[in-house]
Amino acid sequence: MSRKAKQKILMFALETAYGVDPIATPADATFVLGREFAIVPQAGESQTLEYETGELGNSPEIMTECFVEVEFGVDFAPGKIPPLGKPGEPAPWASILKACLRTATTTHTAEKDETAYTINQDENGSLTLYYNQSGTLHKITGARGSVSLSLQAKGFPQLKFKFVGLHTIPESAAVPVPSFDQYLTPLKVGVENSAFTIDGAPHKMISLEIDQANSVVHQEYVGHEEVAITDLAPTATLVMEAPPLSVFDPFALARSGAETMLDFANGPLGNQVGWRSTRVQFGRPSYGDQDGTQTYSIPLRLIGQSDEIYNA
Numbered sequence: 001m002s003r004k005a006k007q008k009i010l011m012f013a014l015e016t017a018y019g020v021d022p023i024a025t026p027a028d029a030t031f032v033l034g035r036e037f038a039i040v041p042q043a044g045e046s047q048t049l050e051y052e053t054g055e056l057g058n059s060p061e062i063m064t065e066c067f068v069e070v071e072f073g074v075d076f077a078p079g080k081i082p083p084l085g086k087p088g089e090p091a092p093w094a095s096i097l098k099a100c101l102r103t104a105t106t107t108h109t110a111e112k113d114e115t116a117y118t119i120n121q122d123e124n125g126s127l128t129l130y131y132n133q134s135g136t137l138h139k140i141t142g143a144r145g146s147v148s149l150s151l152q153a154k155g156f157p158q159l160k161f162k163f164v165g166l167h168t169i170p171e172s173a174a175v176p177v178p179s180f181d182q183y184l185t186p187l188k189v190g191v192e193n194s195a196f197t198i199d200g201a202p203h204k205m206i207s208l209e210i211d212q213a214n215s216v217v218h219q220e221y222v223g224h225e226e227v228a229i230t231d232l233a234p235t236a237t238l239v240m241e242a243p244p245l246s247v248f249d250p251f252a253l254a255r256s257g258a259e260t261m262l263d264f265a266n267g268p269l270g271n272q273v274g275w276r277s278t279r280v281q282f283g284r285p286s287y288g289d290q291d292g293t294q295t296y297s298i299p300l301r302l303i304g305q306s307d308e309i310y311n312a
Contacts, residue, residue: 003134008037009178010072012143014095015126018226019142019166023128030092031178032072035158039131040069041138041170044218066167067218067227068140070129075186076149076157076266076273078312090115091273091312092182093159098125100147100161101214101229102310115312119212119232119305126227129165137173140165144227146214149275149310152207153194156186157266157273164216164227187267196240197263203248204241206290208264210275210302211235234308236280236300238262241293250298253282259303265311274311279303 011029013022023029044065051059074096079089094104094115103120129140143165150158187193196205215231245251253260259281265274283299302308 005134007132007134007175009130009132009176010034010037010070011130011176011178012096012127014098015128015141018124018126021128021139021141023130026176029128029130030095030182031176031180032074033092033178033180033183034072034074036071036073036160037131038071039133039138042167043067043069043164065218065220068138068143068165068167070131070140070143070145070163070165071161073150073158073160075183076159076310076312077184077186078267078271078273080182080184089182094312095125096127096161097147097310098123099127099144099163100212101232102147117310117312119308121305127163127165129163132173132175135172135175136170138170139168141168142166142225142227144214144229145216146212146229146232148209148211148213150207150209151189151205151264151266151275153189153205155189157189162216164218166225166227184271187271189266193268194264194266196265197261198248199260200263201248203243205264206239206241206295207237208239208262208275209237210308232305234302236302238296238298238300239288239290240296240298241290242287242296250282250285250296254284254298257281262300272311275309276311277302277308279307 010032013029046061046063048059048061074093079091102117103123106115127143131138143163145163148160213233214229259279261278262280263276281301285296285298288295288297
């Protein structure tokens with residue numbers, strides 16, 4: 001019987017010891033309710049032996065490096081709203097960010113609980129991923145990666161993850177029955193739910209793409225194998241409607257190199273996610289057209305690390 005290509009199930013658990021699988025049963029893991037699941041089951045380099053045998057043609061080739069790459073997206077939506085007076089549940093994607101160089105800090109107030117996910121160069125979390133592709137289970141340990149945030153008007157805000165992990169031999173396994181009870185339906189980006197400001201002034205945002213761009217490398221030495229995050233160089237691009245130059249002048253901002261604050265929020269209090277950075281430099285704007293309306297496309301440079309925050 002043919003296997004169904006669409007039959008993909010992904011789940012994860014945060015490791016307590018690097019590279020050690022903490023998943024004994026499905027109850028130990030969180031299922032991923034997401035989009036665009038993709039796997040490279042055996043990434044890495046190979047070398048040919050290049051023996052001089054007196055024969056034409058190819059020499060044998062040996063796999064000298066083997067690791068796994070996994071990509072997926074999840075809705076940027078908060079955890080379940082609690083009963084009155086109870087603390088909120090963390091978002092189901094919260095622990096994934098620990099393997100992307102982000103640390104969570106929760107603030108409790110009378111009005112709400114808010115968790116800020118900030119970049120922390122000393123964060124060393126790692127994941128075990130179980131990727132079941134139509135009955136073949138790939139167990140990926142020691143996974144670390146990078147994250148990007150995609151905010152598109154009339155779309156759903158989405159976190160996109162790219163992970164590299166240690167390779168194990170795939171095995172046959174029944175496709176598990178997933179549970180997605182922890183996930184909330186996302187709220188679209190648009191006039192009903194969203195707000196966007198530059199230095200506190202509201203503007204008409206069309207899209208905002210922020211890529212943390214971690215440098216993720218697979219290291220293998222004698223007695224050592226690890227996936228490490230060695231650097232990051234965040235990039236971002238803002239597309240917005242162009243107001244009169246007297247209201248907002250992106251050319252002057254780009255010329256001056258001044259640092260500005262950008263703030264995006266989606267959803268009402270208690271069911272809100274957002275992104276904020278207080279140290280953003282504007283790059284050289286270019287003109288665009290959205291349904292006949294003048295727009296700007298502006299590359300952004302995010303300075304430092306501690307002032308760039310996901311909120312949920």
